[in-house]
Amino acid sequence: xxxxxxxxxxxxxxxxxxxxxxxxxxxxxxxxxxxxxxxxxxxxxxxxxxxxxxxxxxxxxxxxxxxxxxxxxxxxxxxxxxxxxxxxxxxxxxxxxxxxxxxxxxxxxxxxxxxxxxxxxxxxxxxxxxxxxxxxxxxxxxxxxxxxxxxxxxxxxxxxxxxxxxxxxxxxxxxxxxxxxxxxxxxxxxxxxxxxxxxxxxxxxxxxxxxxxxxxxxxxxxxxxxxxxxxxxxxxxxxxxxxxxxxxxxxxxxxxxxxxxxxxxxxxxxxxxxxxxxxxxxxxxxxxxxxxxxxxxxxxxxxxxxxxxxxxxxxxxxxxxxxxxxxxxxxxxxxxxxxxxxxxxxxxxxxxxxxxxxxxxxxxxxxxxxxxxxxxxxxxxxxxxxxxxxxxxxxxxxxxxxxxxxxxxxxxxxxxxxxxxxxxxxxxxxxxxxxxxxxxxxxxxxxxxxxxxxxxxxxxxxxxxxxxxxxxxxxxxxxxxxxxxxxxxxxxxxxxxxxxxxxxxxxxxxxxxxxxxxxxxxxxxxxxxxxxxxxxxxxxxxxxxxxxxxxxxxxxxxxxxxxxxxxxxxxxxxxxxxxxxxxxxxxxxxxxxxxxxxxxxxxxxxxxxxxxxxxxxxxxxxxxxxxxxxxxxxxxxxxxxxxxxxxxxxxxxxxxxxxxxxxxxxxxxxxxxxxxxxxxxxxxxxxxxxxxxxxxxxxxxxxxxxxxxxxxxxxxxxxxxxxxxxxxxxxxxxxxxxxxxxxxxxxxxxxxxxxxxxxxxxxxxxxxxxxxxxxxxxxxxxxxxxxxxxxxxxxxxxxxxxxxxxxxxxxxxxxxxxxxxxxxxxxxxxxxxxxxxxxxxxxxxxxxxxxxxxxxxxxxxxxxxxx
Amino acid sequence: xxxxxxxxxxxxxxxxxxxxxxxxxxxxxxxxxxxxxxxxxxxxxxxxxxxxxxxxxxxxxxxxxxxxxxxxxxxxxxxxxxxxxxxxxxxxxxxxxxxxxxxxxxxxxxxxxxx
Numbered sequence: 001x002x003x004x005x006x007x008x009x010x011x012x013x014x015x016x017x018x019x020x021x022x023x024x025x026x027x028x029x030x031x032x033x034x035x036x037x038x039x040x041x042x043x044x045x046x047x048x049x050x051x052x053x054x055x056x057x058x059x060x061x062x063x064x065x066x067x068x069x070x071x072x073x074x075x076x077x078x079x080x081x082x083x084x085x086x087x088x089x090x091x092x093x094x095x096x097x098x099x100x101x102x103x104x105x106x107x108x109x110x111x112x113x114x115x116x117x118x119x120x121x122x123x124x125x126x127x128x129x130x131x132x133x134x135x136x137x138x139x140x141x142x143x144x145x146x147x148x149x150x151x152x153x154x155x156x157x158x159x160x161x162x163x164x165x166x167x168x169x170x171x172x173x174x175x176x177x178x179x180x181x182x183x184x185x186x187x188x189x190x191x192x193x194x195x196x197x198x199x200x201x202x203x204x205x206x207x208x209x210x211x212x213x214x215x216x217x218x219x220x221x222x223x224x225x226x227x228x229x230x231x232x233x234x235x236x237x238x239x240x241x242x243x244x245x246x247x248x249x250x251x252x253x254x255x256x257x258x259x260x261x262x263x264x265x266x267x268x269x270x271x272x273x274x275x276x277x278x279x280x281x282x283x284x285x286x287x288x289x290x291x292x293x294x295x296x297x298x299x300x301x302x303x304x305x306x307x308x309x310x311x312x313x314x315x316x317x318x319x320x321x322x323x324x325x326x327x328x329x330x331x332x333x334x335x336x337x338x339x340x341x342x343x344x345x346x347x348x349x350x351x352x353x354x355x356x357x358x359x360x361x362x363x364x365x366x367x368x369x370x371x372x373x374x375x376x377x378x379x380x381x382x383x384x385x386x387x388x389x390x391x392x393x394x395x396x397x398x399x400x401x402x403x404x405x406x407x408x409x410x411x412x413x414x415x416x417x418x419x420x421x422x423x424x425x426x427x428x429x430x431x432x433x434x435x436x437x438x439x440x441x442x443x444x445x446x447x448x449x450x451x452x453x454x455x456x457x458x459x460x461x462x463x464x465x466x467x468x469x470x471x472x473x474x475x476x477x478x479x480x481x482x483x484x485x486x487x488x489x490x491x492x493x494x495x496x497x498x499x500x501x502x503x504x505x506x507x508x509x510x511x512x513x514x515x516x517x518x519x520x521x522x523x524x525x526x527x528x529x530x531x532x533x534x535x536x537x538x539x540x541x542x543x544x545x546x547x548x549x550x551x552x553x554x555x556x557x558x559x560x561x562x563x564x565x566x567x568x569x570x571x572x573x574x575x576x577x578x579x580x581x582x583x584x585x586x587x588x589x590x591x592x593x594x595x596x597x598x599x600x601x602x603x604x605x606x607x608x609x610x611x612x613x614x615x616x617x618x619x620x621x622x623x624x625x626x627x628x629x630x631x632x633x634x635x636x637x638x639x640x641x642x643x644x645x646x647x648x649x650x651x652x653x654x655x656x657x658x659x660x661x662x663x664x665x666x667x668x669x670x671x672x673x674x675x676x677x678x679x680x681x682x683x684x685x686x687x688x689x690x691x692x693x694x695x696x697x698x699x700x701x702x703x704x705x706x707x708x709x710x711x712x713x714x715x716x717x718x719x720x721x722x723x724x725x726x727x728x729x730x731x732x733x734x735x736x737x738x739x740x741x742x743x744x745x746x747x748x749x750x751x752x753x754x755x756x757x758x759x760x761x762x763x764x765x766x767x768x769x770x771x772x773x774x775x776x777x778x779x780x781x782x783x784x785x786x787x788x789x790x791x792x793x794x795x796x797x798x799x800x801x802x803x804x805x806x807x808x809x810x811x812x813x814x815x816x817x818x819x820x821x822x823x824x825x826x827x828x829x830x831x832x833x834x835x836x837x838x839x840x841x842x843x844x845x846x847x848x849x850x851x852x853x854x855x856x857x858x859x860x861x862x863x864x865x866x867x
Numbered sequence: 868x869x870x871x872x873x874x875x876x877x878x879x880x881x882x883x884x885x886x887x888x889x890x891x892x893x894x895x896x897x898x899x900x901x902x903x904x905x906x907x908x909x910x911x912x913x914x915x916x917x918x919x920x921x922x923x924x925x926x927x928x929x930x931x932x933x934x935x936x937x938x939x940x941x942x943x944x945x946x947x948x949x950x951x952x953x954x955x956x957x958x959x960x961x962x963x964x965x966x967x968x969x970x971x972x973x974x975x976x977x978x979x980x981x982x
Binding site: 024026027028029030031032033034035037038054055057058059060061063064 | 892893894897898909910911912914915918919930933936937938940941942943
């Protein structure tokens with residue numbers, strides 16, 4: 001046995017001391033020692049040690065454990081103290097608290113709403129499983145106007161890609177292209193419903209991950225006589241989605257009219273898909289009726305492909321560039337690949353180069369969100385630093401009893417974080433309340449679903465806001481010298497004054513820029529709305545009559561023109577508010593130079609089109625039923641005549657796709673495309689298939705006239721309801737996204753101004769308070785109220801002037817840049833700038849005046865009696 | 868109002884405090900418990916019960932002397948209070964009255980030396 005006595009295990013002892021109540025430590029350690037030595041003597045050192053551990057662990061009972069188990073309770077105490085100080089500060093200076101609270105939560109509301117919107121935009125079309133390998137084949141055409149980029153591709157392309165390119169896993173053709181659909185009637189028994197259809201290659205559901213509820217994704221589109229329908233359509237037709245595979249439905253679209261067997265049911269296309277439809281037919285069904293689509297020179301369907309895992313898009317893109325030319329020596333287009341999910345945000349091409357698209361709005365709004373949040377943070381910084389003098393004593397005492405600079409910095413950061421989280425709670429409530437209105441403006445279905453990614457972003461936004469807002473005060477306040485501030489001669493340094501002024505300048509600069517941009521955007525939008533389009537869009541009703549043949553169309557037009565209140569009726573292929581007109585370079589004319597080529601837009605119309613739309617004729621005549629050979633005639637617009645260089649064109653002949661046509665008239669230019677574009681050359685020819693009917697009705701008789709048209713239509717179409725639209729409304733929808741941006745930016749600019757003013761208000765209040773004695777003395781000496789108001793306002797006027805002078809050039813450049821996207825745009829008037837500047841100044845004055853007037857009217861006795 | 872009834876273990880501990888007198892501190896009580904009942908118990912469990920009994924007002928305690936084998940640390944000596952004694956008596960009387968109503972005991976077949 002060992003000579004020296006063993007001692008109880010040190011680790012167990014330390015463990016015991018860590019958790020046990022201080023007042024029990026002595027007696028317990030004593031008892032355990034006695035037990036230890038007793039066990040040691042009776043048994044062994046080993047047993048004694050083991051028993052000691054057992055005894056220590058058996059002391060893990062509620063009565064023996066100390067209440068707060070922290071090692072350093074001082075730390076906890078300080079945190080508690082900081083909280084207390086923060087809340088006392090809130091309670092004591094209610095005005096600054098509310099200004100901060102309103103400012104920060106408004107900023108957060110904006111940021112949150114924009115976050116939701118941006119997030120939604122970014123996820124459009126991204127839900128397809130193979131999104132990273134899903135590409136669309138695009139086509140560039142060179143013409144005298146530069147490169148034209150289109151989504152339509154040669155009809156046999158998909159099959160060729162599948163056969164010849166090993167990199168391609170799946171390739172499907174889809175018609176009609178892009179987001180267009182064939183709209184017609186689907187019927188079972190006596191139920192008739194409108195539906196939107198696509199014709200797609202058999203691997204469609206392998207390429208796109210629209211979920212199939214019934215049917216196999218490899219099989220559903222195999223048969224020409226089968227159709228896949230959405231569960232929504234199924235519910236409307238059958239009231240169920242079960243056991244309908246194999247049932248027959250009737251599709252009434254013109255040449256494809258007939259019975260089709262349902263081979264599958266897919267889940268309703270999600271809202272964040274840019275392509276929406278109700279049913280999918282087999283693509284070969286379409287080509288069987290359009291044999292020209294075997295030909296490489298026809299560009300009709302869109303082609304979507306899935307690359308193999310190991311294939312590189314750029315490589316394939318180069319490989320397919322000249323694919324058309326190898327199959328058709330006359331083809332002009334060159335192909336390239338674009339990621340499918342890029343189409344929503346990066347849909348614009350200019351001269352063959354991608355120029356973005358909606359991403360511009362996404363960026364714009366993200367920038368606005370950041371700016372507004374920044375402005376709100378600046379308010380907080382400004383007010384906290386301005387209020388620093390109220391905390392001189394606290395800081396001085398804390399520092400002299402040993403608080404480190406970092407301790408104080410942590411305290412102020414904590415304060416701003418608490419503020420930020422309180423604001424977040426308020427902001428969440430406000431967002432929840434505002435979301436319906438916001439959805440109405442944006443046309444989206446956003447919801448505040450608290451999923452993990454949203455929560456994470458919320459925490460991040462709030463944390464960043466809190467830290468940003470608290471950073472300057474934390475650094476500034478914690479840097480004071482204790483002796484100086486306790487002596488009472490610490491005046492705020494001129495540097496910090498500069499920073500504060502700089503921050504206000506920044507706020508107002510941002511606000512003025514926003515005001516100017518809003519003025520420009522809304523003026524441009526108003527300009528577009530009121531622009532003379534070259535045709536009359538008011539009181540024109542139009543609807544789709546794709547499913548009618550020419551005879552039906554003709555009789556309907558005849559009947560409808562007898563309705564009282566109908567001025568004129570006609571039809572055209574396509575629509576004046578949608579940029580989906582075909583264009584062709586297939587026109588040759590006399591005097592054409594070798595190699596000279598002009599791309600003409602092909603507008604197929606019916607008789608009376610120009611009369612119905614109020615398009616002016618420059619020379620010659622329009623199509624007339626009085627002549628029998630109108631099919632071989634052609635009408636141009638002035639732009640076309642100009643680009644061909646024809647003099648006195650009426651009566652001359654041109655060749656269209658090799659066939660001679662006589663020019664019977666020239667019409668004045670009108671906008672048949674979006675106003676982003678200038679008017680392009682176009683020609684008009686008569687046609688009779690797949691038309692939209694246009695009816696001009698007398699102003700003020702809309703309701704009764706449409707009711708009669710509806711009756712007529714229902715007779716013709718076996719009881720289908722008329723699905724009509726007003727042309728002017730459709731036109732407005734064309735600019736819906738601009739309209740939305742305009743409305744939203746107005747709100748956000750307003751909010752930015754309000755937040756800036758809150759900051760100014762707080763600062764003015766503070767200045768007035770600090771100069772109270774000075775004001776008192778001045779008043780005693782005989783200063784008038786007006787001179788005191790000017791004295792106090794002067795500072796702020798200077799600041800706002802500086803802000804305006806910075807903002808004007810920046811806003812000018814930004815506005816000019818934005819306007820350049822429009823072919824038809826407003827001039828930047830000087831009053832936009834002066835007006836915005838004046839507005840900012842007046843708002844600033846008003847805000848400050850509330851405080852200054854209060855200060856100026858104060859009885860000097862009150863503020864001077866203390867000394 | 869605190870719970871003033873005694874549990875079985877509490878009653879034994881309370882009795883042991885009375886038996887040990889001047890030497891009634893946690894370690895000794897646990898020792899005594901083990902040797903008298905042949906049941907093992909941790910000092911912590913005993914200490915916890917002592918603490919509870921003190922809360923109920925059946926015990927008081929004060930710090931006593933230190934000794935070498937305790938590393939010079941003092942011990943906490945427990946003493947029964949008047950209400951502690953009353954609680955023990957009440958407990959005993961209650962059990963006796965139960966025993967008296969027990970027929971086998973009443974007929975004298977069982978004898979615990981209690982008359």
